[in-house]
Amino acid sequence: MDPPHSQGICHSWMVLPWNDGSGIGNGSFGIFKTRNSAGLSLRWRCFGESSSLPWEIPEGFVIPGEAVVPVANCDVREYNSNPKEQLPFKEFVEYWRECIGNGHRSPRGCLYLKDWHLSRAFPEQDVYTTPVYFSSDWLNEYWDAAAGDDFRFVYMGPKGSWTPFHADVFRSYSWSANVCGRKRWLLYPAGHEEFLRDRHGNLPFDVTAPDLRDERIYPRSGRSQPPLEILQEAGEIVFIPSGWHHQVHNLEDTISINHNWVNGCNVAAMWSFLQDELAAVQRELGQWRDPMDDWHLQCQLIMKSCTGIDYKEFYNFLRVVAENRISVLEKGLDEESSSQRNSKAAISALGMLHAVFDLKRAAQVLSSLSANEDFRRLGPAGLGPAPEALLQRLQAAIDTALL
Numbered sequence: 065m066d067p068p069h070s071q072g073i074c075h076s077w078m079v080l081p082w083n084d085g086s087g088i089g090n091g092s093f094g095i096f097k098t099r100n101s102a103g104l105s106l107r108w109r110c111f112g113e114s115s116s117l118p119w120e121i122p123e124g125f126v127i128p129g130e131a132v133v134p135v136a137n138c139d140v141r142e143y144n145s146n147p148k149e150q151l152p153f154k155e156f157v158e159y160w161r162e163c164i165g166n167g168h169r170s171p172r173g174c175l176y177l178k179d180w181h182l183s184r185a186f187p188e189q190d191v192y193t194t195p196v197y198f199s200s201d202w203l204n205e206y207w208d209a210a211a212g213d214d215f216r217f218v219y220m221g222p223k224g225s226w227t228p229f230h231a232d233v234f235r236s237y238s239w240s241a242n243v244c245g246r247k248r249w250l251l252y253p254a255g256h257e258e259f260l261r262d263r264h265g266n267l268p269f270d271v272t273a274p275d276l277r278d279e280r281i282y283p284r285s286g287r288s289q290p291p292l293e294i295l296q297e298a299g300e301i302v303f304i305p306s307g308w309h310h311q312v313h314n315l316e317d318t319i320s321i322n323h324n325w326v327n328g329c330n331v332a333a334m335w336s337f338l339q340d341e342l343a344a345v346q347r348e349l350g351q352w353r354d355p356m357d358d359w360h361l362q363c364q365l366i367m368k369s370c371t372g373i374d375y376k377e378f379y380n381f382l383r384v385v386a387e388n389r390i391s392v393l394e395k396g397l398d399e400e401s402s403s404q405r406n407s408k409a410a411i412s413a414l415g416m417l418h419a420v421f422d423l424k425r426a427a428q429v430l431s432s433l434s435a436n437e438d439f440r441r442l443g444p445a446g447l448g449p450a451p452e453a454l455l456q457r458l459q460a461a462i463d464t465a466l467l
């Protein structure tokens with residue numbers, strides 16, 4: 065995909081100690097956006113050339129050195145992931161500088177700053193703009209409003225840092241823009257991971273490990289195809305379809321922006337994933353089914369703690385998305401788009417037909433959810449409008465918009 069130059073996401077970033085001699089902000093880091101003449105980043109200078117710093121570059125943002133960031137240790141395995149600690153940003157930058165100076169080796173191992181909610185942490189800094197292709201985003205629209213959280217991340221890692229094999233949260237899509245550096249992606253189409261399970265049904269941690277070819281450990285690996293491999297350069301964006309398992313290696317010192325997102329095109333995949341998750345919990349708790357009165361509620365509770373969402377919250381997610389679109393259609397696009405950068409303005413910007421498309425997709429999944437036995441058992445308490453009433457409103461809004 066061609067990088068969206070006009071979207072402002074393909075700047076190169078320089079991470080540099082912020083010291084303008086004034087004593088103000090010392091100990092912070094300036095992250096400076098630079099462009100080459102084509103408007104596309106080709107290089108990134110980290111920690112170097114301090115005497116010729118282009119301090120006057122206006123487009124920059126400052127991260128206090130004390131800002132706390134999540135850092136994974138890529139050399140240590142904890143279940144199917146890496147353990148994470150919280151470090152001050154300055155400590156991570158210091159580590160990274162030393163690691164580069166030491167030929168990309170460090171006694172601390174290979175550390176990877178990942179899943180950093182940078183734009184949420186510094187909303188006043190104009191860090192980047194989401195490319196329009198990825199702007200139909202129900203997931204962040206809901207989580208911003210309902211949970212004060214989001215799925216918008218920045219990753220910064222030295223050459224050699226990597227992310228183990230996984231599929232993304234709720235089987236969302238993800239996009240990843242390389243601000244600088246280079247990534248190697250290994251991707252398996254949705255469903256293909258079934259060939260990669262070991263005798264106990266577990267997925268591998270590292271698909272490049274030689275034992276993956278050992279059929280005594282991975283009995284179906286002989287039927288597996290090699291992964292799709294992508295080399296992602298600076299300024300390029302990779303799109304990961306729903307449910308595709310993947311593993312990612314930074315081939316150079318790399319900074320990237322990654323969002324997970326769900327919209328009308330993959331919300332059915334999310335719903336189907338949630339049903340599979342609940343079924344898995346129910347299998348695990350099967351033996352307590354009779355003795356436990358609130359067995360179904362317990363299953364929802366466990367599902368929420370393992371997956372991050374339960375059926376009631378999924379209903380609320382669909383409700384909020386639907387109500388936002390109904391409100392935009394009822395008030396008219398112009399009124400909403402004249403307001404600030406909020407979610408309704410984003411819905412407006414995509415136009416009326418898109419809002420109607422979203423409503424149709426939300427209605428399909430809502431119908432399936434409201435007919436679902438496990439959902440019906442939970443009862444209507446705490447749901448706001450009953451699913452049937454919401455569906456009727458949705459249908460009426462679609463019909464009116466199409467008149």
Ligand SMILES: O=C(O)CCC(=O)C(=O)O
Nearest residue numbers: 219226227238240312322
């Ligand atoms: O860049 C990485 O290390 C991992 C990114 C990833 O898994 C994603 O964007 O879905």
Ligand SMILES: [Fe+2]
Nearest residue numbers: 231232238310
């Ligand atoms: Fe991912």
